[in-house]
Amino acid sequence: MTGRTHDAAALTALIGATILYPPQTLTLATALIALLANQIGGIAPDIDQPTAPFWRNLPAEGFFGKIFDKLLGGHRFLTHSLIGAAILAWLTKLLLQFLHPIMPHIDITIVWYAFVIGVASHLVMDTFTKEGVPWLLPIPFKFGFPPVKSLRITTGKFVEAVIIFPGLILLDIYLLAEHYHALHAFIRSHLGA
Numbered sequence: 001m002t003g004r005t006h007d008a009a010a011l012t013a014l015i016g017a018t019i020l021y022p023p024q025t026l027t028l029a030t031a032l033i034a035l036l037a038n039q040i041g042g043i044a045p046d047i048d049q050p051t052a053p054f055w056r057n058l059p060a061e062g063f064f065g066k067i068f069d070k071l072l073g074g075h076r077f078l079t080h081s082l083i084g085a086a087i088l089a090w091l092t093k094l095l096l097q098f099l100h101p102i103m104p105h106i107d108i109t110i111v112w113y114a115f116v117i118g119v120a121s122h123l124v125m126d127t128f129t130k131e132g133v134p135w136l137l138p139i140p141f142k143f144g145f146p147p148v149k150s151l152r153i154t155t156g157k158f159v160e161a162v163i164i165f166p167g168l169i170l171l172d173i174y175l176l177a178e179h180y181h182a183l184h185a186f187i188r189s190h191l192g193a
């Protein structure tokens with residue numbers, strides 16, 4: 001999947017989770033940081049792919065990408081597995097706990113959940129691609145859905161660009177419109193609009 005599809009999928013998952021499990025209290029600052037964390041989580045697993053969108057967004061892409069290629073083993077490896085996702089989540093928790101004193105009003109639990117939801121959405125979306133995802137590393141088998149490879153999506157090609165990405169955006173718009181009153185109340189109570 002391309003970076004923008006992962007971004008859209010992470011956002012969709014976050015909106016869905018917020019609708020299913022509305023946070024009891026949510027400040028605007030926490031919502032914005034959570035949104036950012038969600039989008040970072042949505043592309044974070046691609047740090048193990050030197051040619052992936054995550055690295056193309058950095059200035060010295062080739063350089064860092066090659067280093068991580070050596071460290072992590074190239075295509076869809078450690079961070080595309082449950083154990084790698086757990087490590088990412090754990091490291092992010094440590095980072096948030098470290099940063100909490102300088103942003104004491106931010107609910108880091110909500111931010112952390114938003115990040116983890118982004119990471120989870122990434123692995124799920126990549127599972128629909130031809131390459132598959134090594135969910136159960138160190139068991140070196142890549143899982144895909146549907147199990148028949150030829151029925152899966154080729155990254156960056158027609159189905160992703162014309163159906164998956166616009167479909168996710170439409171789904172987001174639908175979900176937000178469906179819960180417009182909750183969204184409006186939230187914005188109004190925080191911005192006085």
Ligand SMILES: [Zn+2]
Nearest residue numbers: 045046122126
């Ligand atoms: Zn990926």
